[in-house]
Amino acid sequence: MAVEPLTEREIEDRLSGLPGWRVAEDRLTRSYRLASHAVAAALVADVARVQDELDHHSDLTLGYRTVALSVNTHSVGGRITELDFALARRVEELAAGHAAS
Ligand SMILES: C[C@H](O)[C@H](O)[C@H]1CNC2=NC(N)=NC(=O)C2=N1
Numbered sequence: 001m002a003v004e005p006l007t008e009r010e011i012e013d014r015l016s017g018l019p020g021w022r023v024a025e026d027r028l029t030r031s032y033r034l035a036s037h038a039v040a041a042a043l044v045a046d047v048a049r050v051q052d053e054l055d056h057h058s059d060l061t062l063g064y065r066t067v068a069l070s071v072n073t074h075s076v077g078g079r080i081t082e083l084d085f086a087l088a089r090r091v092e093e094l095a096a097g098h099a100a101s
Pocket residue numbers: 055056057058071072073074075076
């Protein structure tokens with residue numbers, strides 16, 4: 001089935017189950033704080049692996065002890081879809097495994 005952009009209502013519903021995530025300029029975004037730069041880099045590596053597994057890729061930024069993600073779905077013209085939320089949920093699991101806040 002073709003992926004479709006979500007409505008504002010559908011986005012709000014899904015955001016309520018993902019504390020820390022928000023929408024900015026038609027992108028689903030979140031940033032995390034980690035205990036060290038090495039731990040932040042390890043989270044980036046894990047996210048990159050999952051993005052390839054899902055074939056869905058965010059803009060992913062590594063800072064000193066931070067990781068920031070921002071994603072939408074290129075194939076529907078840069079709108080937010082279920083694929084973006086599926087990635088966000090997987091990233092939340094990875095972040096918890098690295099004690100991110
Ligand atoms: C060919 C490949 O499946 C596509 O280019 C994938 C790769 N990763 C992607 N990532 C994102 N965020 N949106 C896409 O539409 C997308 N498409």
